[in-house]
Amino acid sequence: DSGVTQTPKHLITATGQRVTLRCSPRSGDLSVYWYQQSLDQGLQFLIQYYNGEERAKGNILERFSAQQFPDLHSELNLSSLELGDSALYFCASSVDPSGGQTDTQYFGPGTRLTVL
């Protein structure tokens, strides 16, 4: 078990709604990453936080936002949901993104979002 936890496991909601996905990193990991996995786009990087600060942004829509709290857990907020937002959302964590070598990312089990 990698230690990264995500809640909820499954989420079913309607178009136009707003949801919050939660991620707790492994103990000691300062960096949190969010990825979206959909059938057509595959696994895509959304956003990264390091010790509470945004570190990198990927293909994240303006309707989506994230934050990392002082206890290092992170939340991904998805608003004005559309059918196309249905996907598996993964969180990953690592110790430190810098240092001349890429840190190993440990993934959570994912949250499956279904927008009806």
Added chain:
Amino acid sequence: AQRVTQPEKLLSVFKGAPVELKCNYSYSGSPELFWYVQYSRQRLQLLLRHISRESIKGFTADLNKGETSFHLKKPFAQEEDSAMYYCALSGLEEGNNRLAFGKGNQVVVIP
């Protein structure tokens, strides 16, 4: 921009046969390449990374910068190798760890 291509979606092999999963990348800087695996009902986990130069579960992968490839190989497939395999790239110059993934290969090992 970082791009990773895994051309074959589904690969079926017989137990004991060799497996090769192709991965090609596009990146202008210094890449770090990874293979991640996802077994049924389990989370994504790191299989191996090019800088480690190690063999994990019999799998090896060599980074070929000339061909911009990082193919995954195993000489004798086992049933427990059935899984989804993702090739991923991280750019050292980026200053972060963001991973660009390929679309993945579904490997089915036939007993």
